[in-house]
Amino acid sequence: MSSRVNASYFPQAERVAIFGGTHGNEMSGVTLVNMWIKNRAEIERSGVAVRAFITNPRAVEKCSRYIDTDLNRAFTPENLSTASGDGLPYEVQRAKEVNQIFGPKGSPDAYDVIFDLHNTTSNMGSTLILESSTDYFNLQMVHYIKKAIAPESCMVLLNEHPHLKYATTRSVAKHPVGLEVGPQPQGVLRSNIFESMRAIMKHALDFIELFNSGVEFPACSVEVFRVHERVDYPRDTNGNITAMVHPHLQDCDWEPLNPGDPMFQTFDGRTIPYEGASPVYPTFINEAAYYEKQQACITTRRETLAANAIRKISK
Ligand SMILES: [Zn+2]
Numbered sequence: 001m002s003s004r005v006n007a008s009y010f011p012q013a014e015r016v017a018i019f020g021g022t023h024g025n026e027m028s029g030v031t032l033v034n035m036w037i038k039n040r041a042e043i044e045r046s047g048v049a050v051r052a053f054i055t056n057p058r059a060v061e062k063c064s065r066y067i068d069t070d071l072n073r074a075f076t077p078e079n080l081s082t083a084s085g086d087g088l089p090y091e092v093q094r095a096k097e098v099n100q101i102f103g104p105k106g107s108p109d110a111y112d113v114i115f116d117l118h119n120t121t122s123n124m125g126s127t128l129i130l131e132s133s134t135d136y137f138n139l140q141m142v143h144y145i146k147k148a149i150a151p152e153s154c155m156v157l158l159n160e161h162p163h164l165k166y167a168t169t170r171s172v173a174k175h176p177v178g179l180e181v182g183p184q185p186q187g188v189l190r191s192n193i194f195e196s197m198r199a200i201m202k203h204a205l206d207f208i209e210l211f212n213s214g215v216e217f218p219a220c221s222v223e224v225f226r227v228h229e230r231v232d233y234p235r236d237t238n239g240n241i242t243a244m245v246h247p248h249l250q251d252c253d254w255e256p257l258n259p260g261d262p263m264f265q266t267f268d269g270r271t272i273p274y275e276g277a278s279p280v281y282p283t284f285i286n287e288a289a290y291y292e293k294q295q296a297c298i299t300t301r302r303e304t305l306a307a308n309a310i311r312k313i314s315k
Contacts, residue, residue, distance in 0.1 A: 006219065007309040008136045012212045013112040013175075016050045017102055018043065018201065020117045022072050022169045023289070024059025025186040028194045029117025029179075032201070043201070045209035055098055055116075055169055058090060063187050065289055066091055072116075075167040080105060095169070103172040114173035115204060117197060120182035121288040122297075123251040126154045126196050129178030130224070131171065133160055138175050139307035140217045141207045148203040152196070155254055157283065157300065158224040164298075165227075177204070183251075186288055216311045225254065225281050225300035233296045234264055234272060243272055245286045245296060253283045257299070264296070 020033025036043050036052035043050045054060055056071045068089035079092045080099050088096075102111045120127075126149075128142045146154050157180070159165050170176035179200060184193045211217070234243040243264035249257065256279045257263070264272040274280075280299035284290060287297075 007216065007311045009311055009313045010137050010211075011112075011313050013048055013137075013208050015111045016048055016113045016115075016205070016208060017111050017173070018050065018052045018115045018117065019055045019169060020052070021054040021056050021060040022116055023065045023070075023118060024056050024061070025063050025065055026117070026119035026184075027187060027189045028119050028181060028184065028197045030054070030060050031189060031194065032117060032198060043205060045205050045212075047212040048205075048208055050205065053101075056091065056094060065186070068092075071095060072118075072168050073166050075099065075105060075169060075171050079167075098169060099172055105172045111173045113175045113177065113208065114170040115177050115179055115201065116168065116170040117201075118178060118180045119184045119186075119193065120180050120284065121185055122253055122284050122286060123183045124155065124180060124253045124283055125182070126152070126200055127157050127180045127283070128154060128200070129157045129159060129180060131159055131165065131168070131176055133158055133224070133226075133305050135175060136307045136310050137211075138177060139222050139305060140211075140220065140310050141175075141177070141204060143220045143222050143307065144207040144210075144217070145200055145203045146222070148206070149199060152199075154200060155283075156222060156224040158226045158305075161227045164230055211310070211312060214312055214314075216309060219307060219309045221304050221306050223302065223304050225283065225302055228280055228299045228301050230295050231263075231282070231297050231299060232294045234266070242266060243270075246271060249282065249297075250286060253285050254281055256280070257282050 020029035033052045059066050069091045071091040074091045074095040181193050181197045184190050233241040243266040246262040246265045248262045258279045261274050262271045263274040282297040285297040
């Protein structure tokens with residue numbers, strides 16, 4: 001039986017955007033996107049219009065994560081449908097503008113693919129973030145990228161959780177892709193992180209060009225880490241943090257954490273173990289931006305997703 005029988009068909013990806021500065025102090029994305037706005041040669045591919053775009057210019061100018069509220073949580077149906085006006089938080093106003101240019105979210109007019117470039121202070125390496133386990137276009141793309149950058153590694157975080165999924169900037173697109181590269185401090189550029197991000201974007205755009213040229217990508221499987229739980233720091237009754245990430249867990253993103261393994265260390269040196277019932281894979285461990293979100297790490301579970309073959313719908 002030909003794989004074509006089970007192939008999924010998608011239209012040509014005609015409009016692609018690369019977002020930087022959704023968080024204004026995540027410097028690799030800000031710098032790459034500003035570079036590509038000045039000179040687009042590196043991101044040009046035949047058969048597709050690629051647009052580089054700074055999503056939160058005021059936060060970039062201030063080199064802060066955001067001005068009023070986190071832009072990467074602002075793309076809710078309520079925000080996007082609220083009337084424009086002077087009283088709106090800056091990022092809500094900005095979300096409406098981004099949705100107008102690249103969306104509307106959920107409509108046939110939305111951009112085909114949006115890449116949103118982020119940095120993390122966690123030791124996550126290069127991580128692609130997907131929002132759906134059944135978006136075969138994106139699964140095929142991350143499969144292609146993982147193969148292309150080997151032996152360098154690129155993890156895939158799947159945020160499909162019914163409560164923990166949030167309204168991202170990239171969610172405006174039909175195929176949203178987050179790219180998170182670390183560790184890199186906020187407001188800092190590190191050449192190795194910059195080059196990792198740049199290499200992944202090169203392969204991502206190559207994939208889109210190949211897909212648009214009519215190449216069929218055969219069925220494949222992709223290892224992903226599915227978001228499981230958000231874990232807060234231990235706190236006292238006043239809400240103050242009483243323990244730090246344990247040295248045995250610090251920088252061990254994507255490594256298994258088994259029941260009983262050390263998770264936190266109190267200020268007087270006591271170890272608090274992981275008390276879950278089964279092994280998990282923590283990531284975003286001790287991310288600087290997540291203290292305000294009361295999040296010490298997220299735990300994930302590893303699974304393998306199957307992706308159908310994909311092909312372009314012929315015109
Ligand atoms: Zn970010």
